Amino acid sequence: MSEPLVSITNVQVQFGGGRVRAVDTVSLDVGRGEVVALVGESGCGKTTLIRAIIGLEPLAHGSISVEGKPVGSGRGLRALRKRVQMVFQDPSGALNPRHSIYEAVAEGLRIHKVKGHEPTLVADALAAAGLRPPERYLRRFPHELSGGQRQRVLIAAAMALQPALLLADEPVASLDASIRGEILALMRSFVDTQGVSIIAVTHDLGLAWNIADRVAVMYLGRIVEVGPTEEVLRAPKHPYTQALLSVVPEIEGMEQQILVGETPDPSRVPAGCRFHPRCPLVASGEADRRGFGDKCRGVDLELEPEVGNHQVACHAVALS
């Protein structure tokens, strides 16, 4: 494999003076033109991780590099933020209500001093994001557009800078169902035509199935399973991934494993495997019967290769 676009190595992000490890020793590479879906429940650290990639969270340990250059603070940050663009969940909140659509797209071009004829660049970006003809949208304001159109404006503003990486935080969660597919298709088309890479943070496994090459499942600050989308979603190995998939209503013939309790709290990470208090294997006594229950309760573990590039952090999988 050629050099990855993004290289995340043993990254830790802490809050509250180290009391909370929102991201706890995560490593992940993303290749050029690759779409990775980062899935998990609220509080699992997925949003913190992508904020760290764009230099918004200081790293307590580890390193992140984009296009071979380390993400840090100071001078490199502006150059990084041209190459890495973000698309947020709520397009209404991300657009300035008093700026026209033209301004919304042109602002980034000015900040990053992109060469070229500004009106042409703006119009081309809007057209590429499916807002055609662009002249119809230039003078309008965000409140005059629908939710789907606003998300297209944000994507246009991001793609106008020709980034190498798009970070998308729940890009379709606030959109209507019928609009969802169009926006995902648009994002995927930028991957296929311009070779941009995408890291999409989502709780929506259907999104991963629709556009992602690989899926990384996060639980309490750590990636517990990562691999090609088809393998992770069709043959999940980690009990947490299995439980997540079992509650997706679209999947039939899978017995629901509804985990009890609330979304776990990153300020109180359990000892041993961090998933063990909610793990069906431990709760049913199967882990003890098979002789690794004590490991689940006492030994923390990281990702281990299962087959090829499918990795899982689970004692049951490591021993089988």
Add this chain to the structure above:
Amino acid sequence: MSLLELRDLHVTYHTADGPVPAVRGVNLSLDTGDTVGLAGESGCGKSTIAGAVLRLLPKSTEITGQVLLDGDDVYQMKPGRLRAARWTSAAIVFQGALHSLNPVRCIGQQIEEAIQLHAPASGAMTAGATRTRVGDLLDRVGIPATRAERYPHQLSGGQRQRVLIALALACEPKVLIADEPTTALDVMVQAQVLALLEELQREQGLALLFITHDLSVLTHTCERLAVMYAGRIVEEGLSREVFVTPQHPYSRALAAAFPTIGDQSSRMNPQGLAGDPPDPSALPTGCPFHLRCALAVPECTTNDVGLRDAGDGRRAACVHVGAAYV
């Protein structure tokens, strides 16, 4: 006689920008033990229906047709009768638990208030009995009774949604209307809340009207399904069938929007609908869906077809569907 029946319901909001017809002729009925899902996108009128059932819409709203609760027309009820019908005949689980609960009162008090205001006069309870009932209700939705003293901000999102369900059940309603009860929740918590609703519905024989944009959730929870578009039902039938073999092009698009994991046809192939949901104040002529419809024929621009029989209890409002429904 049905527990809840909507007869040719029309709801028009009067706004500064003119009238907005949000619901345009909806017929629906629920009996004991029925579970009916109402699906559609923002602006299709589904939440307006929830408000219309209990007469919760603004005074200026124009409502025609009938809403019958246990055979009684809600819009003919005197204030006293209406107060008794609210929460005892039908109750609503609202979306957005954070905004529906009063932040400065503990959750126990809020449930007590509902009991004191709406419980039938004959069964007026003492303060002690009310408190016991609150404890039972919280227990029923999986929250320890000792948490009655907590304030909404001290609970997690899933717990707050459970409190709203307990609140809705306070006066043992026969009809429960759930308006997007799980939309803001994490997948695992959503599964917990759905399982709870299903269990309560089964045990208490509630008639459940479940409103959401997520067709796949409805298919899982409801026996029957009605898909709404631009203020009307455009397809209805058994959930499984509507989801798997939708007859109306809009239901088809809505079903395809939620991919089946493992289905190769949707792998790397997200499916959506071109265009935006219609603006209820400026609907196109003819079939309101024709501008976004891949199957539109010239007739669709003029003929606003009603629901037609599509066989086996299925009905769909599309010129391509079977014989005209009589």
